[in-house]
Amino acid sequence: MSITKSQTEKIGSIFNGNRFIIPTYQRKYSWTDTERKALWQDIEESLNDKMNHFVGTLSFKENKSIGLSTDTVYEIIDGQQRITTIFILLKVLIDKLENEDVRNSQLAAFIGSHNNLKLHPLGSDGDFLNQLLFESETIDVETIDKRSQKYMFSAKKLFKAFSNTLSQTEVEERIIFIRDNIEVLVFNVDSQAQAVKMFSIINDRGLPLRILDKTKSILMLYSTLHLKEKLNNDINDRFEKIFDAYDDLLVNRDKLGILGRLEENTIFTHHYYSSRKLFAATWNNRDGADTIFDNLKLKCEELKETPDDLKLFIEEYIEDFEKFAVSYSTLIQDVAVKDIYQKPFRYLEFTATLYPLIVRLYMQGKLDELLPILETIEVRIYKLRGTNPVADIYWLSSQVSEFDLTKEDIKNHLITFSEKFVNNHVFKTYLEGPIASNGAVKHILSEYSKDTHDIETYKDYQVEHIFSKDPNYDTTAYGFGDDYYYEKNRLGNLSLLEKGLNIGVSNLPPINKVDGYLQSSNQEIRNLAGEIQRGHFDKTNVDTRRDAIIDFCITRFNLD
Template sequence: MSISKSQTEKFGQIFSGSRFIIPSYQRKYSWTEKETKALWQDIEESLKDNMNHFVGTLSFKENKPEGLSTDIVYEIIDGQQRITTLFILLKVLIEKIPDQKIQNDQITAFIGSKGNLRLLPLGEDGEFLNTLLFDFNNINLNAIDKRSQKYMYSAKSTFTALANALSREEIEERIIFIRDRLDVLFFNVTSQAQSVKMFSIINDRGLPLRILDKTKSILMLYSTLHLMESLNDSINLAFEKIFDSYDDILVWRDKLGILGRLEENTIFTQHYYSSRKLFPDTWTNRDGAETIFDNLKKRCEDLKNKPTELNTFITEYLSDFKAFSVSYAQLIKDIQTVPIYQKPFRYLEFTATLYPVLVRLYMQNKLIQLLPLLESIEVRVYKLRGTNPIADMYWLSSQLTENDLTIEEIKAYLISFSEKFVNNHVFETYLDSAIAENRVVKYILSEYCNNNLDIAVYKNLQIEHIFSKDPNYDVSSYGFSKDYEYEKNRIGNLSLLEESINKGLGNLPPVNKITGYLSSVITDTRNLAGEIQKGNYCKPCVDNRRKKIVDFCIDRFKVN
């Protein structure tokens, strides 16, 4: 069928004689199990209430048939998440039809064939969707490294599980419902300009778009309305890279177990904090994502009657944001393979505030040289002291973007920053206090023991109190006085121990922990067992151990 400029239609009818492609510049498939289950539930409730279900607005750009083909091909402008999910669901249901001829007819009519789908994302996701729909059982889930493909796999798996419980009649009922009773408002636009205007209008009416979609949309709008569409292709290509980079970051975040709170807003804001030169009148280091988006929109609005300046701003913003995103993704990937990255990124885990600086240094091939200094700052300022200075670091990240700073200039700034917040005297004072609950203690002790620990072993380690937190013995006989509540949490009384071993030691005195300590893989803990075995292990021994660890830290995490 041919879709007119705008019409309300049944979902099943649009696939009659039509094919749909998802352009490579669109963001990849991103519906999670939450959204797929919600769609299923909407259909179930509509069936129960005997009502049609409106799935929303979809917009397309019509591409005329090529050669002898009779199929009209529509480029999906907006709505690809919903239409892809429904396409997968329809295939799952059709697979459950027992009559092979009817099943084949339905697949041909609504799904197409392998290599010739009626809905096809361009690029690698298109190849994966073919395999997902026609060769699902041969997919190795562990080999999938694209976030979009994991989500498509999850959608197919979820719908398959839900459909398994249905009878033949219930399967047919749902296929007919999707085909004939899912209502969709279609817009068939004739140009990209028209689609951009419509998309922006939809956005302004309050539909919940994510920050990267909104950013792309507003740039497309100003390019279309004020630059005669001259930057539309550049915007599409740049955001294809940005979307892919963000997806790659999420995949590697999960593999490496870092960046737990990272989201679209994070990468969007971190780029902004390191690109002050692009927003000279509105930039501050405390703006949130929505304010930053408003600043971007205001910048475009201020320049809309100055096409040359508007073109320059959008071009520079696109180029820098793309480069930042691609480098961010590559840095996260490199963590697995570059040995020097392992400990600070995976074991210590840099605070999010440092990432604008880390990424900019990586872009300039300066990160490896400065990593030990940044690691020390993370230990001293962000972890041990527990503060989160942002102004200085965001200023530095923008300086790195605006000026070609030398390694020595950057070092000087970082040293000054550390001296400002945690100089050696302050560092020693913090280390000498009761810090058992501080999250950096585990990292400090792991460095002190000098074991080359596997990440799985490291994450399984716990902080062990040599003299117990709740002792079942008289601590005064070991030289402790009434200030034991303070003394027990100082670093000299702390060691590392595997969780499984630690559980069995309870609140025993040190002499009764020797066997447990000797079974540890941690060299320092086994050595500690030897010291206790000698006898007379008491408070002076703990004090001496504390002094050794503090001296080690002053040298290991030095900043000059």
Template sequence: MSITKSQTEKIGAIFNGNRFVIPTYQRKYSWTDTERKALWQDIEESLKDNMNHFVGTLSFKENKSIGLSTDTVYEIIDGQQRITTLFILLKNLIDKIEDSKVRESQLSAFIGSKENLKLQPLGADGDFLKRLLFDFDNIDQESINKRSQRFMYSASKLFSAFANPLKSSEIEARIIFIRDRIEVLVFNVENQAQAVKMFSIINDRGLPLRILDKTKSILMLYSTLHLKEELNNQVNNSFEKIFDSYDDLLVSKEKLGILGRLEENTIFTQHYYSASKLFPSTWNNRDGADTIFDNLKTRCEELKENPADLKTFIEEYLVDFENFAVNYSNLVKEIETNSLYQKPFRYLEFTATLYPVIVRLYMQCKLDELLPILETIEVRVYKLRGTNPIADMYWLSSHISAFDLSVDDIRNHLKNFCEKFVNNHVFRTYLDNPIYGNGAVKYILSEFSEHNYNLNTYKDFQVEHVFSKNPNYDALSYGFADDYDYEKNRFGNLGLLEKGLNIGLGNLPPINKVNGYLESKNSEIRNLAGEIQKGNFNKISVDKRRNIILEYCINRFTLN
């Protein structure tokens, strides 16, 4: 069946006699169980209420058929998440049909064969979809390292589980419903220009396209309308790598437990903050994703009457964004295996503000040499002081990107930044104050012990009050005055102890904690147990220990 330019269609009619490809530049499959369960529930409710179900708008571009195939081939411009989900759902339902002849006829009409699927993502996801649909039981779930493929695998598992308890008549009813009663509004565009114009319209109408999709589409639009499609392939190829890099970042984020609230906007904005040279008239370090996208459109509008300048800008933006995204992904993958990166990235955890600088330094192979001073900045400024200065850091990331600075030049910039916000005097003052609850304390105490704990051990540590937070004894008898609430939270009275041991010790006096301390993997707290056991451990002892920790910090997190 040929799809006309604009019409409401049933899913069954769309798949019957047509084949669809998902280009490599499109977003990878990213629907989660939340969206999939919602779709299943919509189908169940519509069946119950005897109503058709409308799933939205789809946009296709017709491609020329290959060879003697009688099917029409369409490129999916918009709607591939819904199409892919329905395709996997249909396959799982059809697999439950008991009559083999009926099952094969349904597969032939709506799914195709392993060699010739009705829906074909291009690239590695296409090969995986074939295995998923026709060789599911032989897929090793643990070996799936692409986020999009993990989502497809989860979709098949979910729909198989939902379909499993259904009777034959119930399976048939759902296949018929999907085929005949799920409706979509279809737009069939004739060429690439119409395709990107469609994206532009969707963007302007406020439909929920994500920031990377919108960015790709606007660059495609200007390439198509003002550069005679000259950069279309480059836009497609660059964004394929950007999409893959972002998906890889999400996999690494989940695996390593770092990167906090990383999302599409994060990688998009962090690139912009480190690329002021590309936006000379509009760049601002406080711009959000929507403003940055508007700046991109503004820059294209400024240059569209001069195609050579427009081409140069788009090329430079694509190359820089692609390199930034790919290196970002490579850096985070390397964190797992590079021993130099373990502590600052996984134990201390850099603030997001530092990542534009970190990624640019990684791109220039300068990160390893500058990692110690970046660690110092994180401890002093972002963790201990608890402030988040962005202007200087984003300026520096752009400066690093624009100029070939030496490692010493960059180190001096970083040193000046740290001295501006937390010089040695300020550092000592913060360290000397009540510090319990500060984000730097656990890392400082871990480093103070001078032992390389594995990550699980480090995560199990809690910050322990040597003289208890809520003592069941008289703290005044140990030399403390009425300011105990102040003194108990200073460094000399804090140590690292495993969670289980810490809970077990409760609010006991130090002498009654010795046996618990001796069981710890933390050598520093074990040594402290020996000092307590020796006798006369009191406020003077705590003050002495605090001064030792302070001197250690000044030397360990130094600017020299």
């Protein structure tokens, strides 16, 4: 049956005689267990209360039917997250029907058949959804590398768990409820232009959208209303790549264990912080995602009366944003395989503030040569001093983006920046203090050991106090005074030791830690064990060791 222009519809009537495609420019499937559990709970509560359940607004555009099919084909403009989730849930429930004839009739009505689904995401997600619903036993979970596909797999897994104990009667009740009692407000539009307008109206009425969806939507709206749709295809194509880049970023982030706070807003804001040239009148390095979106909308509003200027701005923005997003994603993929990136990105872990600059340098092929100075800045300023200056870095990010700065120019800017916050004198002063809990210490000690630790070994290391944090012996016997609390946390009294070994040596005096130290994979602490074994190891040795580590740091993390 055809879907009317605008009215409330039941899920059953939507799928009856219709097929749906999710275009590649759409946001990939991204509902988590939180949203899926909420849907399941809503259905359960509505069943108990004998009430219909309204799940929101859907927007479709009718396409031509494919081949000899009598089904009407619709392109989903808005609502694919809900439709995809309900579609997977229906398939799980239908699979539990014991009567084969009933099961087949329900599949034909609501799901479709193998390789001919009633809901089909274009691209690789479509092939995966087909495999998930009809050949799930052939899926190797470890090989799923798309975040959207991981989420679809998790959706089926969750719904199978929730429906596991349902009786046949309860399964049938839920299928009937989804078919006859879940309602949506449907907008069936004639053109993409009308769809964009409707999508923007829905957004303005307060339905939550993610920042990339909102950004694409507002650009599509201005292209539709003021540029006669000239940029619609370009916006769609570029945002498809931006969405894919973001999804790939999340997958690789989880694999590498870095960028723990990265979210959709991050890639959006990081691009803005390094794009002052596009927002000269309103750019501010303290702007958050909502303000940045407002600035984008304001810029389009200012230019709408001069279509050529509006077209140029949107073209420049989406081209630069796409390149930035793809480069961000490619950089993180390179972190997994490029040796030079392992220590600064995975061991030390760059502060998020540096990423707009790092990505811009990567885009221009200048990152590798400037990596040592960036690592030095991370150690000195962001970790050791513990401050997070953003203005200088975001300014430089935009300079790198706007002007053809040489690597030497950029290096000089970075040196000036470092000297402004932590010059050599200040660096040495910090290194001489009690810094056991500082974020730079583990990396400093790892570099000082000169061992090549794999990432798992490095993560297992803990900062070990040679003379213990809570000693069960008299520290004055080793030359320490009343300021032991200060002295024990200084650099000379610290080393790296595996967690298990660290627990074993606990609060013992150094001479009783020798056996534990000798079992370590850290050559430096094994050498230390030999020094302790010789006897007379006391505060003097710790002070000498501190001076040696500080001298190493001044050379290793230098500004030249």
